Amino acid sequence: MPFIDVKVIAGVFTPEQKQEVVRRVTDAMVSVAGENLRPVTWCVVEEVPSGEWGIGGQPMTTADVRALAAGAPTG
Numbered sequence: 001m002p003f004i005d006v007k008v009i010a011g012v013f014t015p016e017q018k019q020e021v022v023r024r025v026t027d028a029m030v031s032v033a034g035e036n037l038r039p040v041t042w043c044v045v046e047e048v049p050s051g052e053w054g055i056g057g058q059p060m061t062t063a064d065v066r067a068l069a070a071g072a073p074t075g
Contacts, residue, residue, distance in 0.1 A: 001040040002029050010047035011062040012069075018045045 004025050013021070022043045030038045050062040 001042065002033060002037060004029060004041070004043040006043065006045045007048055007053075008045060009053050009060060009062055009065050010049050012065045013045075021045055 006021055006025060008018070022045060026038065026041050026043050029041050029043075033041075051059045053060045
């Protein structure tokens with residue numbers, strides 16, 4: 001039984017967006033594993049508190065991710 005664990009920074013995605021992630025990631029798994037596994041494919045979206053996630057040694061916050069999504073330069 002596939003178990004998919006998606007981690008996101010808290011406060012970035014709406015409940016509707018998280019539901020869409022669950023649907024699409026499940027669809028992707030089923031496209032590889034076969035439709036018979038859909039009913040037993042688990043997908044969990046976990047929120048990590050803002051600032052408790054780091055990339056390259058730098059903490060990422062909700063504001064950082066929102067800026068990235070808006071097209072702000074990184075670095």
